[in-house]
Amino acid sequence: MIAPEQLVQLSGITKTFVDGDQRHTVLNRLDLTLSQGETIALTGASGSGKSTLLNLIAGFERDDAHSAVTNSTSLTAYSSDTSSGTLTLLGQDTTRWKDRDWSQFRQTSLGVVFQQFNLLTPLNVKDNIAFPLRLNGQDWNPWCTHLANTLGLNELLNRHVESLSGGQQQRVAIARALAHKPPLILADEPTGNLDQTASMEVMRLLCELAGEHKTSILMVTHSLECANFMLRRWHLDRGKIHE
Numbered sequence: 001m002i003a004p005e006q007l008v009q010l011s012g013i014t015k016t017f018v019d020g021d022q023r024h025t026v027l028n029r030l031d032l033t034l035s036q037g038e039t040i041a042l043t044g045a046s047g048s049g050k051s052t053l054l055n056l057i058a059g060f061e062r063d064d065a066h067s068a069v070t071n072s073t074s075l076t077a078y079s080s081d082t083s084s085g086t087l088t089l090l091g092q093d094t095t096r097w098k099d100r101d102w103s104q105f106r107q108t109s110l111g112v113v114f115q116q117f118n119l120l121t122p123l124n125v126k127d128n129i130a131f132p133l134r135l136n137g138q139d140w141n142p143w144c145t146h147l148a149n150t151l152g153l154n155e156l157l158n159r160h161v162e163s164l165s166g167g168q169q170q171r172v173a174i175a176r177a178l179a180h181k182p183p184l185i186l187a188d189e190p191t192g193n194l195d196q197t198a199s200m201e202v203m204r205l206l207c208e209l210a211g212e213h214k215t216s217i218l219m220v221t222h223s224l225e226c227a228n229f230m231l232r233r234w235h236l237d238r239g240k241i242h243e
């Protein structure tokens, strides 16, 4: 039985990719537990599987993985021993989750910050930040105002996001990820496109705002300075987590 404060639990998860006649094992019977309020820096060599791990937790890779269970010729596939692995989110076993369950999880419980920002370019700053709320039938609220003020975006709310600097766009991405107060943030090198000063400022704000609601963060980073903002450090090597 999983404790409710354990947001993410992977048990014996294996992930392989098939390339031609070669099968690469990226995650190898991997176990991990991420609890409420924990902040974790995920490091590992290039190609070690950090993004793959985040994609699995977010369900972005689910379709390939699921099709592999019934179709062994799928390009992207779980290896045959994965059937025994489990991914548990918010105390729920995701094995039988359907599209709508994953969508619901992402809409209500997950914020994602990408290296490339991934903002909605036709929209202005305010509509980008409010986007996850609108998916949940809500709208701009005092928490959004607090996010915008803290992140220094209140003067920019009507600006189109493509007219902003990289640092400004990353701050919008953080506001958007936190707008619906998700219990979990997945961040994939969120400061990878920023200079040192902007990186430290973005990290400081992310941690400050996430801390207000005990939001957990799993953040991929190559930067020791950024990793130092997180409480714990995980290193991914040969398909397993080392702490």
Ligand SMILES: Nc1ncnc2c1ncn2[C@@H]1O[C@H](COP(=O)(O)OP(=O)(O)OP(=O)(O)O)[C@@H](O)[C@H]1O
Pocket (backbone or CB within 6 Å): 017, 018, 019, 024, 026, 044, 045, 046, 047, 048, 049, 050, 051, 052, 053, 075, 076
């Ligand atoms: N869709 C895919 N099809 C085939 N192979 C893939 C796919 N996605 C990832 N891989 C392979 O899985 C391995 C892990 O990739 P991943 O992007 O997760 O690594 P990473 O640790 O995030 O790397 P980096 O630090 O360079 O971003 C790599 O060898 C990559 O080529």
